[in-house]
Amino acid sequence: MLELYHNNISVCAQKVRVVLSEKNQPWTNHHLSLAKGEQLTPEFKTMNPRGVVPVLIHDGNVIVESSVICAYLDEVFPNPPLMPKSPVERATMRLWCKLPDDILHMACATVSFAISFGQQLKKQMGAGLEERLMKMPDPARRDRQRALIEKGIETPFFRDHIKVFEKTFGEMEAQLAKTKWLASDMYTLADAEITPYVERIDRLGLDGMWEKRPRVADWFARIKARPSFKMIADYPPTDYDDTGRDGSKSWPRIKELIAA
Ligand SMILES: N[C@@H](CCC(=O)N[C@@H](CS)C(=O)NCC(=O)O)C(=O)O
Missing domain, CATH: 1.20.1050.10 (Glutathione S-transferase Yfyf (Class Pi); Chain A, domain 2)
Known part of the structure; x- marks a missing residue:
């Protein structure tokens, strides 16, 4: 199961949502208000001490950093591939x-x-x-x-x-x-x-x-x-x-x- 902690207009989160869509993967939505500082609560910072979105949870594993998350998704869900061959x-x-x-x-x-x-x-x-x-x-x-x-x-x-x-x-x-x-x-x-x-x-x-x-x-x-x-x-x-x-x-x- 995939869960995404994200924000609608966060560019880093948008990146991950685009990749999830290209991979046709459903996910559970946890939307955070950045203006209200919901990314800065002690609970959220236990997942990501940097206090930023996005955070992906996959089968209980916490993955942070949007480019790391995108590369992870390409490895775990190789089809369709988003990595060139050469x-x-x-x-x-x-x-x-x-x-x-x-x-x-x-x-x-x-x-x-x-x-x-x-x-x-x-x-x-x-x-x-x-x-x-x-x-x-x-x-x-x-x-x-x-x-x-x-x-x-x-x-x-x-x-x-x-x-x-x-x-x-x-x-x-x-x-x-x-x-x-x-x-x-x-x-x-x-x-x-x-x-x-x-x-x-x-x-x-x-x-x-x-x-x-x-x-x-x-x-x-x-x-x-x-x-x-x-x-x-x-x-x-x-x-x-x-x-x-x-x-x-x-x-x-x-x-x-x-x-x-
Ligand atoms: N290098 C991180 C950057 C994450 C990041 O800066 N996220 C922004 C939204 S795009 C955020 O959560 N900002 C909240 C804040 O600055 O308090 C990544 O790529 O995931």
């Missing part, structure tokens, strides 16, 4: 799967918080904001969130992190000139795991990032046509709302920051 393509796939842990996830949190979630959290928490931030186990993450709530897209590291996306879209465009999907001509974990990051940029109204990248635009159209995309699209936001295209108002300034 070692070179596997290496390419692993590089894409590693990218969120290297930098893309942090960049996504920065961009989402600066454009939209920071102000939403501030409004929801009111006078309790500082207490909520102090519950976060990672002090660096807490300081980043505080800075983003105060300064939004003018926070100095926003520019660095939006440029991470710019570089990623450039690399996607180059790869898609060589292969149909991100690691090979077959859809793999690379495509599943990068999907939520592209989808978030789209929802934030920053789709201008691929207006001159036709291969990325075409890849995303093919991704949206897959039934597994429902695992993102059919989970409407609750505690944070990422559907307001809030970034479109700031797009001219964001373009300047990318070019700087």
Whole structure:
């Protein structure tokens, strides 16, 4: 039996839901409110001391870290395979799967918080904001969130992190000139795991990032046509709302920051 502790708009959780759907596996839903801090309770932290979603429970075993969970699912449920056959393509796939842990996830949190979630959290928490931030186990993450709530897209590291996306879209465009999907001509974990990051940029109204990248635009159209995309699209936001295209108002300034 598979159980997933997750959140509707968590990109890491979306990744796992997409893979579960590609594997046609049913699962039991444990939805957590991140704004209320349900991932920070002592009970949840016994499963994942980092206090983050997703967490997968499979036959009583606790598996954490979204890319580890996706690779685990591909091993336990090998059909349909989401791993290319050739070692070179596997290496390419692993590089894409590693990218969120290297930098893309942090960049996504920065961009989402600066454009939209920071102000939403501030409004929801009111006078309790500082207490909520102090519950976060990672002090660096807490300081980043505080800075983003105060300064939004003018926070100095926003520019660095939006440029991470710019570089990623450039690399996607180059790869898609060589292969149909991100690691090979077959859809793999690379495509599943990068999907939520592209989808978030789209929802934030920053789709201008691929207006001159036709291969990325075409890849995303093919991704949206897959039934597994429902695992993102059919989970409407609750505690944070990422559907307001809030970034479109700031797009001219964001373009300047990318070019700087
Ligand atoms: N490297 C982890 C990152 C997990 C993570 O950052 N999850 C976010 C949602 S995408 C979370 O639970 N955030 C809650 C918080 O920051 O308090 C993974 O890939 O699973």
